[in-house]
Amino acid sequence: MQADDSDGSVLTCRNFVAGTWQDSAGPGIERTNPATGKVVAVAPRATASEVDAAVRAAGDAFRTWRRTVPAERAAHLHRLGEACAGRVDDLATAITREQGKPLDEARGEVRKFIAALHYYAEEATRVYGRTIPNDTPGFTSIVEKEPLGVVAGIVPWNYPIELVGWKLAGAVAAGCTIVIKPSEYTPGCAQVLSECLARTLPPGVANIVFGDGSTGQALVAHPHVAKVGFTGSLATGQALYRAVTGVTGLSLELGGSCPMIVTGSADVAGAVQGATRRAFRNAGQICIAINRIYVHDSVYDAFVEGLATAADALTVADGLANPAADVGSLTMDETYRRTLDHIADADKRGARIVAGGGPLEGPGLFLRPTVIADAPDDALVMTEETFGPAVGVARFTELTDAIDRANRVPGGLAAYAYTNDTRETFALAGELDFGNVAINNVDAGIINAPYGGRRESGFGSEHGPEGLESYLQLKHVRLRHGA
Structure with a gap:
């Protein structure tokens, strides 16, 4: 794969079902490079019948896969990680061409995906049941953990490979099979991933169907899907919640407006460094970006x-x-426009634009990283998730007031704080109503600790042992042995 668009190459994507690539009867989707406007990938829009075929293939594979021993599942995931390690640049280049983030940053994303595969390969061998003594002689109760079944993984465009890993690795390690629906904005990197899947996992264990919202709706509403794992916007998550049928399991990671608090005792230089990284990395297109x-x-x-x-x-x-740029282009025109709207709204409300404030000259969806000082609490940048390279800053005098303002905005995924006072540290950790709180750092999520939101930011956890447990169900076996 070429590392630029100069040759006009276009990556053709095909649904990956039962270990083979399938043509689609649905109309195609063209994806352009948001930095140049050139077409870089074409993908199908999978029909309901094609989604059904993928789910049925996963169901067929589940009958065997669920009975494989954990060590065997671990070996397959390790092999997938090794195969992807040999194609880091191919995967990263596809991400950058479609999503816009700098190539070095995309390489980092792929490496985190690979780390998730290896982590869950090891976790697969650490799923334990228990025995429970009965109050009657001659009986023993055994509690076992069994895989749920076929999983639907709906993945967004901002981290189109890493977020596949959170769902695929946990589900497969647990003994489930999965059908992945990538974003229509980033199909090409999923096509490259399918080539690695074909070499390492048994047919049907991991499948990919391309398409837009209609494909996703058909997938999550399928009666043979046991669980849906979704990462994306609140609006899409609400629509998905209404689309699932029966008692389908569901986990939602929906982002939100993430705050940061800097107290008077903080290391200001460290807080500046952290805020710069977490507000502007990936052009602010991160669920846990500082807003x-x-x-x-x-x-x-x-x-x-x-x-x-x-x-x-x-x-x-x-x-x-x-490749080493700090900030690339935004992915979507919608996000580009919303960021400009949030900047204009703050300006009208009397805030000061002290850095950035507008687009770069020339083609592409490029915005300068923007700092908005003296932002009022009712400004859009302080009340909504911008999902672009803009951050609002406001003053406070009492810590309780800052915590209240941080908690007041809908969503509860991640919060950040900088302080060198022990009492402030524990007050912030205890009172910030968020699923993840990072103090004196801006890495709110690590692969071996649970990651999930509260309130409007969704429910359920990924990462850590909890990310695997969410694909398991309990069974109580009460055995009369007579001894």
Whole structure:
């Protein structure tokens, strides 16, 4: 695969079902590079009957896969990780061409996907049941954990390979089979992944169907799907919640407006560095990106000056032409426009634009990283998830007020804080109503700890042992042995 668009190459995607690639009767979808506007991939829009074929293939494979011993499932996942390690650049290039993030950042995403495969390969061998003594002689109760069945994995465009790993690795390690529906904005990297799947997993264990919302609806509503794992927007998550049938299991990771609190005792330089990374990485298109920052009055001016300087120093460029760029193009015109709307709204409400504030000259969906100082609490950037490279900053004097303002906005996925005061640390950790709280760092999620949101940010956990447990169900076997 070429590392640029100069040859005009277009990646052709085909549904991957039961270990083979299938043509689709549905109309095609063209995906353009958001940095250049050139077509880089074409994918089918899988029909309901094609989705049904993929689910049935997964169901057929489940009959055998569920009975494989954990060590065998682990070996397959390790082999998949090794196969993907040999194609890091192919996968990363496809991500950058479709999604826009710099190539070096895309390589990092692929490596995190590979790490998830190896982690869950090991977790597969650590699924334990238990025995329970009965109150009657001659009986023993055994509690076993068994795989749920066929899983539907709905994956967004912002981390189109890494987020496949969270669902695929956990489900497969648990003994489930899976049908993955990638975003229509990032089909090409899933096509490359299918080539690795074909070499390493038995047919039908992992399947891929391409398409848009209609394909996703057909998948989640399928009566033979035992669980749906979804990452995406609140609106899509609500529609999906209504689409599932019967008692289908469901986990939703829906993002939200993530706050950061900087107290008067904080290391301001460290807080600036953390805010710069977590507000602008992937052009702000991260579910746990920092949207709004509340800074104590005593360090407010120093923090705003430092963050503005750091934002202006970031390199914004085509992620293929400059693989080491700090910020690439945005992925979608919708997100590009929303970010500009949030900046304009804050400006009208009297906030100060101290860095960035608008697009770069030339083609592509490029925006300068933007810092909005003195942002009022009712500004859009402080109340909605921007999902772009803009962050609002506001003052506070009392920590209880900052915590209340942080909790007041809908969503509860991740919150951040910087403080060097022990009492403040425990107050923040205890009172911030978020599924993930990071203090003096901005890495709210790690692969071996549970990751999930509260309230409007969804329910269920990925990562950690909990990410595998969510694909298991309990069985109580009460045995009369007479001894």
